[in-house]
Every structure is written in C-alpha cells, then in structure tokens.
Amino acid sequence: MSTLAIETRDLVRTYRTRKSAQNPSGGTVVAVDGITLQIPRGELFGLLGPNGAGKTTAIKVLVTLLLPTSGSARVAGFDVARETQQIRERISMVSGGESSGYGLLTVREQLWMFSQFYGLPSRAALGRIDELLKVVGLFEERHRRVSALSSGMRQKMNLVRGLLPDPEILFLDEPTLGLDVGAARDVRAYIREWVRQRPGRTILLTTHYMHEAEELCDRVAIIHKGAVVVTDTPAALRHRAAGGSYFILTTSLLDGATWLGQVPGVQRIDARDGDGSTEVRLELADDGVIAGVVKALADRDRRILSLRKVEPSLEDVFVQIVGRRLEEADEAVGRRE
Amino acid sequence: MSDIPRATGLTRVLRASRGRSYPRIIGLFRERSWLFYDTVLPLLGTIAFVYVYKALGAPDRFVGYVIMGGAAMGFWMNVMWSMAAQFYWDKQGGNLELYLVSPCGLVPILLGMSVGGFANTLMRTVAIVVVGAVLFHVTYVIHQLPVFVAVFAVGIIALYGLGITFASLFLLWGREAWHMANLLMEPVFLGTGFYFPVRALGFWVAIGTSIIPLTLALDALRQLLFPETHPALLPVRIELAILGGLAVLFAFTARLSLRKMEFLARREGRLSLRF
Ligand SMILES: Nc1ncnc2c1ncn2[C@@H]1O[C@H](COP(=O)(O)OP(=O)(O)OP(=O)(O)O)[C@@H](O)[C@H]1O
Ligand SMILES: [Mg+2]
Numbered sequence: 001m002s003t004l005a006i007e008t009r010d011l012v013r014t015y016r017t018r019k020s021a022q023n024p025s026g027g028t029v030v031a032v033d034g035i036t037l038q039i040p041r042g043e044l045f046g047l048l049g050p051n052g053a054g055k056t057t058a059i060k061v062l063v064t065l066l067l068p069t070s071g072s073a074r075v076a077g078f079d080v081a082r083e084t085q086q087i088r089e090r091i092s093m094v095s096g097g098e099s100s101g102y103g104l105l106t107v108r109e110q111l112w113m114f115s116q117f118y119g120l121p122s123r124a125a126l127g128r129i130d131e132l133l134k135v136v137g138l139f140e141e142r143h144r145r146v147s148a149l150s151s152g153m154r155q156k157m158n159l160v161r162g163l164l165p166d167p168e169i170l171f172l173d174e175p176t177l178g179l180d181v182g183a184a185r186d187v188r189a190y191i192r193e194w195v196r197q198r199p200g201r202t203i204l205l206t207t208h209y210m211h212e213a214e215e216l217c218d219r220v221a222i223i224h225k226g227a228v229v230v231t232d233t234p235a236a237l238r239h240r241a242a243g244g245s246y247f248i249l250t251t252s253l254l255d256g257a258t259w260l261g262q263v264p265g266v267q268r269i270d271a272r273d274g275d276g277s278t279e280v281r282l283e284l285a286d287d288g289v290i291a292g293v294v295k296a297l298a299d300r301d302r303r304i305l306s307l308r309k310v311e312p313s314l315e316d317v318f319v320q321i322v323g324r325r326l327e328e329a330d331e332a333v334g335r336r337e
Numbered sequence: 338m339s340d341i342p343r344a345t346g347l348t349r350v351l352r353a354s355r356g357r358s359y360p361r362i363i364g365l366f367r368e369r370s371w372l373f374y375d376t377v378l379p380l381l382g383t384i385a386f387v388y389v390y391k392a393l394g395a396p397d398r399f400v401g402y403v404i405m406g407g408a409a410m411g412f413w414m415n416v417m418w419s420m421a422a423q424f425y426w427d428k429q430g431g432n433l434e435l436y437l438v439s440p441c442g443l444v445p446i447l448l449g450m451s452v453g454g455f456a457n458t459l460m461r462t463v464a465i466v467v468v469g470a471v472l473f474h475v476t477y478v479i480h481q482l483p484v485f486v487a488v489f490a491v492g493i494i495a496l497y498g499l500g501i502t503f504a505s506l507f508l509l510w511g512r513e514a515w516h517m518a519n520l521l522m523e524p525v526f527l528g529t530g531f532y533f534p535v536r537a538l539g540f541w542v543a544i545g546t547s548i549i550p551l552t553l554a555l556d557a558l559r560q561l562l563f564p565e566t567h568p569a570l571l572p573v574r575i576e577l578a579i580l581g582g583l584a585v586l587f588a589f590t591a592r593l594s595l596r597k598m599e600f601l602a603r604r605e606g607r608l609s610l611r612f
Contacts, residue, residue, distance in 0.1 A: 013606075015606045016605070016606075060606075063438050064437075064438060064603070065434055065437060065438060065602075065603065066603055066606055067603045067604050085440070085442075088438055088439065088440045088442075089440045091438065092438070092439075093434075093435070093438055095431070098431045099430050099431060100430060100431045100432050100435050101430075101432065102360040102364075104360065104363070104364050104367050104368060105359075105360050105363065109359065109360075109363070112356070112359075113356040113357065113359055113360065114356070114435070114439075115356075116352040116353050116355060116356025116357075117352075117353045117356060117357075117436070117439035117440070117441045117445075117446065118343055118349075118439060118440060118441070119343040119344035119345055119348060119349030119352055119353070119440070119441065120341055120343055120344075120352075121341065121342075121344070122352075124341040125341065128341060165343070166340070166341070
C-alpha cells in the first residue's frame with residue numbers, strides 16, 4: 001500500500017475553448033499548469049486559491065473525471081489515467097453548491113440511493129445515514145423532500161453523502177460555499193471530527209478562505225494560475241504572513257494604551273482615541289493572549305464595548321509570501337505567455 | 338462509525354440498479370402529474386386511431402392491433418425520450434459526475450433507469466389494454482403464454498439496450514442527434530407497424546425495419562394474440578431468436594457507447610455543450 005494518498009507530478013490539464021466572436025479559432029486554457037504535490041495518508045490537505053486558480057480542475061483529474069493533459073497523478077497509489085476503477089473504489093467527492101440527486105426523494109431516501117452505488121447493504125446503510133444525519137443536525141429533516149431543503153441543509157446532506165461510503169480519500173470542493181457563518185462552522189467541525197475519528201483517512205479540500213484552510217488543514221498549497229505558489233502548514237504560512245491576523249478592540253476611553261502592550265504575548269499595539277471610546281488594534285503571538293488583554297482591562301475597570309478578530313485574507317497572505325498582489329501576479333503570468 | 342462491508346460484483350450491480358430505479362418508481366406515486374402525462378394523454382391518441390379504423394369499417398381485429406400498438410408505443414417513447422431526457426438532466430444536475438466516480442460505474446445505473454422507466458410504462462400499458470377491453474370489447478387470448486412472455490422480455494431488453502445507446506449518443510452529440518431522432522420518429526411509427534401488421538409494408542422493407550426491436554416483437558406478440566388472422570412476417574420462434582440477437586447486439590452497443598462517452602468526457606472536459 002502506497003504511503004501517499006495523493007501524488008501528482010508536473011500535472012497539467014488544459015481545456016479547449018469553443019469558438020466565439022472574440023476568439024474565432026477557439027483556444028486553449030491552461031487550468032492546471034504543472035502541479036507537483038505529495039499528500040501522505042491521514043492528512044487533511046487544502047488547496048487554497050482565488051477563482052479560476054485551477055482547484056476544481058485539479059480535483060476532477062484526481063477523482064478520474066478528467067484525464068491529465070500531461071504529467072501524472074496517483075490516488076491511493078493508482079494511476080488516474082489507467083487505474084480508474086481501483087481509485088473509484090476508494091474515494092468519494094462532494095462539491096459545494098451541487099444540486100445532485102432527485103428533489104422528489106426524501107433526504108433519507110436520497111442518501112440510501114447513493115449508498116447503493118457503493119454496494120452497501122440497505123439496513124446498515126440506513127443506520128449509518130441516521131447516525132450521520134444526527135451528527136450534522138439534519139436528523140429531524142430526514143423525511144423532508146430534498147427539493148424543500150435550504151442550501152445549507154442541502155450542503156450538509158451532500159457532506160453526509162460523501163462520508164457515507166467511508167472513503168479512504170475524500171475530495172471536498174469548497175465544502176462551505178454559500179453557507180452562513182454558523183453552518184460553515186458546523187461543516188468544518190464535522191470534517192475535522194471525521195478525520196480525527198478515522199485515522200488513515202485523507203481529505204483534500206479546496207477553499208478561497210485563508211481562515212478556513214487554517215482552521216481545518218494540516219497543510220495547505222496556495223495555487224494561483226494553475227501553479228503551486230507555496231506549500232506549507234497553516235502555522236508556517238501565518239508566520240510568513242505575520243501581521244495577517246489581528247484583533248480590533250473597542251473600550252471605554254483608555255487615555256494611553258502603552259500599558260496594554262506590556263501584557264505578555266502582545267506583539268504590536270495601535271490605539272486611537274475617539275468619541276468616549278478607544279479603538280485598539282492588537283497583534284498577538286496567538287489567540288489565547290487575548291484573555292490576558294481582557295483581564296488587564298478588567299483590572300483597570302475599562303469596559304469592553306466590542307471585540308473582533310480580523311482574519312488575514314488570501315490576498316494578505318499572498319502579498320506577504322509572494323510580495324506581490326494577485327493582480328500583479330496575473331500580469332506577470334500574462335507577460336510570460 | 339462502524340465498518341460496513343461493501344458488496345462488489347453482481348450484488349453491487351443489483352443494489353445500484355435498484356437504487357437508481359427507486360426515484361423513477363416512487364415518483365409515480367409522488368408526482369401524480371406524471372401519471373396524467375404518461376398515461377392519460379397518450380391514451381387519447383390511441384383511442385383516436387381506434388375511431389379511425391371503426392369509421393373505415395375495418396375488421397375488429399384492427400382495433401386489437403391499435404391497442405397493442407398504443408401499448409408498445411409507450412415503451413418506445415420511454416426509451417427514446419424519457420431515457421435520454423433523464424440522462425440529460427442527470428448530467429445538468431451534476432448526478433452524472435457522481436455516477437461516473439462511484440465504483441459501480443454507469444452500467445447498473447442505466448439499468449436501474451431502464452427498470453424504473455419500464456415500471457412506469459407498464460402502468461400506461463396496462464391502462465391502455467384495460468381501456469381496450471372495457472371500451473372496445475377487445476378480447477385477448479394469449480396462446481403459448483411462456484413464448485409470449487419470452488418475446489416480451491427479450492424485446493424489452495433489446496429495446497432498452499437501444500435506448501441506452503441513444504441516450505449516450507445524445508449526450509455526445511447533443512442537439513443534432515436529438516433532431517435526428519425526432520426526424521426519425523414518424524418513419525419509425527410507420528416502419529415498425531405500430532398500428533397495422535408490418536407485413537403490409539412488404540417482406541423486405543419489414544425485414545429492414547426489424548433492426549428496431551419493436552417490429553419483430555410486435556409482430557410476434559400479435560401472432561400469439563391473433564393466431565388465425567394475423568399475417569405473420571416470420572415464424573414466432575425465428576422472430577424470438579432474432580430478437581435475442583438484437584438484445585445481445587444492443588447490449589454491446591450500449592456498453593460501447595457508454596465507454597466512448599466516458600472517455601470523451603474525460604478527454605474533452607465536457608459532454609456535449611451543443612445542447
Ligand atoms: N469545462 C471548461 N472548459 C473550458 N475552460 C474551463 C472549463 N472548466 C474550467 N475552465 C477554466 O479553467 C480555469 C480553472 O478553472 P477551475 O474551475 O479549475 O478553477 P477554480 O480554482 O476551481 O475556481 P473557483 O474558485 O472559481 O471554483 C479557469 O480559467 C476556467 O475558466
Ligand atoms: Mg472551483
């Protein structure tokens with residue numbers, strides 16, 4: 001058994017585009033432009049990149065829906081071009097915003113239907129379906145028609161569909177697409193819980209959001225224009241993009257906040273007095289330090305009016321690591337072509 | 338989560354087919370409008386033909402032919418349109434991609450789709466036959482029941498093989514194929530002898546149209562229903578043997594066209610966008 005769940009070598013995938021008015025002869029879009037990745041078993045790996053970076057295309061090649069144009073890819077040790085059956089026995093795939101299935105079925109029936117394509121015995125499958133529906137908080141809706149679900153419920157149902165066959169490798173393409181903050185948090189929690197409970201199971205997910213990658217992934221590859229810009233752990237990326245994440249704290253008027261900078265773990269502080277309140281921008285060694293800050297304020301009888309964490313955007317990280325904005329990088333790629 | 342052993346091989350094929358047929362069959366009970374569109378409307382067309390024959394003073398057995406043709410037409414329409422339309426919607430809604438990456442592959446899923454469609458159409462067929470008996474007093478005496486069942490079964494298998502072939506060709510070639518099939522609709526109605534004994538077209542023409550499994554299936558079934566009066570094209574047993582050959586042929590073309598479709602989809606990154 002291969003120790004790598006996923007391995008790609010100089011993977012390239014192009015699309016031929018159709019003829020159009022602007023482009024009378026049709027053309028070629030390079031969606032994935034030489035990606036080399038090694039993802040060991042048991043890892044929760046994230047592909048992070050802006051729209052059109054090639055994330056979905058890369059996933060489609062790995063799940064055997066697309067042939068590589070050149071280069072190679074192996075999933076669970078099998079070649080994506082030739083050993084499709086072996087791969088399909090071991091994976092499943094969920095895409096954010098997909099409207100799969102049949103609206104007239106109930107949630108439970110639809111999930112049962114998909115379980116049959118994996119050869120699961122009905123009784124055991126239904127047991128697992130109920131179990132998973134409870135986990136994602138959809139058990140009450142199990143007899144509702146799929147067509148009557150909200151998009152958040154649908155997404156959770158799709159996630160259950162993906163987990164149902166208990167795949168060795170699970171592919172999640174933007175699993176929190178279009179979900180509200182709460183639902184997205186839930187979905188991330190189930191994803192983490194699942195890999196934690198099933199050692200050796202691997203997840204490859206894609207996302208636009210730095211904080212999502214950071215919260216979920218063991219390692220992340222930032223991809224842009226079909227190529228890997230950097231691969232690292234989220235902690236290391238954050239380290240490189242230091243200053244990416246910070247807290248904004250509003251308190252009753254402080255009259256000088258340098259003493260707050262003395263709280264252990266506070267790395268940078270920036271205070272601005274306003275109308276009866278002070279807004280403080282805090283960069284911390286880690287999130288836990290905020291407790292000390294709150295305590296220090298309480299000790300001096302300052303009221304906290306609001307507190308929020310500002311996440312580094314993909315853009316921030318990209319700028320920090322590559323030293324260029326995404327658009328500039330686009331232009332650079334444009335010149336090369 | 339406990340481990341659940343997955344079946345493979347034939348068990349998985351059967352489970353997957355049953356899974357895919359389920360929404361088609363359950364839909365029959367949940368979406369009453371299907372029942373109306375699939376059963377009541379086509380019934381009217383058949384009844385109209387009955388009145389044409391009656392007005393012409395045709396012998397009573399022609400009413401029997403029409404009823405049979407109407408019943409068979411349900412299966413033909415199901416194969417040509419519902420299968421292709423379903424498959425197309427499966428592609429649009431993203432189901433096709435999920436089907437492709439599931440370990441059972443497309444064959445059992447298409448099989449399930451066929452079984453679901455067959456069950457749907459059977460309702461319609463029964464309705465037409467019952468209406469024929471009640472309204473027009475057509476009596477059916479089936480001679481050699483086992484042969485009758487065999488002809489029906491083999492004919493249906495061949496027909497759905499053809500249906501799967503067409504459905505994947507539609508996805509490959511899109512609207513052109515669809516238009517082509519549309520153009521062929523009326524010639525097929527004529528060529529297979531839905532409403533009259535196919536022998537009337539002349540022996541060689543009828544042999545030619547026998548490539549469509551309905552032609553021989555209808556002819557054989559009519560021979561078994563109206564043994565004295567029906568002008569046979571070929572003896573029933575020979576027709577049954579040819580139908581068996583067609584079933585094998587279309588099972589083969591179905592498999593081939595599904596493979597081809599999957600390969601092109603993986604290479605091109607799209608199924609026909611020309612729809
Ligand atoms: N079927 C297709 N035909 C032609 N071009 C395509 C096709 N699918 C994707 N592309 C192009 O390939 C590039 C990569 O697309 P892809 O969908 O892989 O990006 P992505 O990273 O998933 O983007 P998003 O975050 O928007 O989902 C884009 O330029 C896109 O326009
Ligand atoms: Mg995408």
